[in-house]
Amino acid sequence: MQNPVAKQRLIELDVSQPLWDRYFWVAPLVLVGTREPDGGHDVAPKHMAMPMGWQNYFGFVCTPSHHTYSNIKRDAVFTVTYPRPDQLVLTSLAASPRCGEDRKPALSVLPVFPAEKVDGVLVEGGYMHLECELDRIIDGFGVNSLIVGRVVAARVAEDAERIDEIEDQALVHNAPLLAYLHPGRFATIDQSLSFPFPAGMKK
Numbered sequence: 001m002q003n004p005v006a007k008q009r010l011i012e013l014d015v016s017q018p019l020w021d022r023y024f025w026v027a028p029l030v031l032v033g034t035r036e037p038d039g040g041h042d043v044a045p046k047h048m049a050m051p052m053g054w055q056n057y058f059g060f061v062c063t064p065s066h067h068t069y070s071n072i073k074r075d076a077v078f079t080v081t082y083p084r085p086d087q088l089v090l091t092s093l094a095a096s097p098r099c100g101e102d103r104k105p106a107l108s109v110l111p112v113f114p115a116e117k118v119d120g121v122l123v124e125g126g127y128m129h130l131e132c133e134l135d136r137i138i139d140g141f142g143v144n145s146l147i148v149g150r151v152v153a154a155r156v157a158e159d160a161e162r163i164d165e166i167e168d169q170a171l172v173h174n175a176p177l178l179a180y181l182h183p184g185r186f187a188t189i190d191q192s193l194s195f196p197f198p199a200g201m202k203k
Contacts, residue, residue: 021183029180031094032060033079033112033120034071040103041121043094043110044068047180049080054203056151058132061144069137072147076134077118081126085178085188090123117153127160127175168192 013019027047034042044067049060058080062069072078083091090111096104112121115131122129132149139145160175162168169192176190 024181024183024185026187027180027182029083029091029178029186030060031081031083031091031123031126032062032068033081033115033122034068034077035075035119036067036071037074041107041112042067042071042104043081043107043112043121043123045091045095047182052148056154057135057148058130058151059146059148061141062147063144064139065143069145069147072134073137075119077120078132078134078147078149079115079118079120079122080128080130080132081123082128083123083126083178085176085186087123087125088178088186091178115153127157127177129155168194 013022028049029045029047030049031043032046032049034044036042046060046062046068049058051057052059062072064070068078090109094104094107094110111124113124114120115122118131118133120131122131130149130151131153133152135148135150137145137147157175160171162171172192173190176188179187179189181187
């Protein structure tokens, strides 16, 4: 029996250049909140973001030239909001450029509320909220850095919490997830199937 994959034509990519715009890949989309030097808040969307292992650590890729990086390095805390699909426009506004006095005017329309364990804000309406204390910053991934925080507080929206009484597919359907498809697209995830794990597989 011939392997159908053998017929697939593969395109060699130049690994001396960044690869990540040459195909689509799925990523979460989160809003990272930090405090500015003047006491105001900054909120920035990040898609290279994920739990760091099975314990309560969360990390994301940033750049030292961004305020997010310098704010976290100074204050050693940050917040994370997972926005819903109907918050796409608000999430996009958080990426708007800074202008006069080095501020983002668009942030004034973001509905936020104060974090409880760290000095920061979270975005209202998100389905998951994390408050993190800085664990470490690892520089040197080209121009990028990995920022890792230890989660010290977390809250999930009632309609997004996994509980035994609600089947997982129904939960995803009723509380859809927002995904970023790099580069430059997004998707709403409201359908899912159980993954066919092999018998005996463990974390």
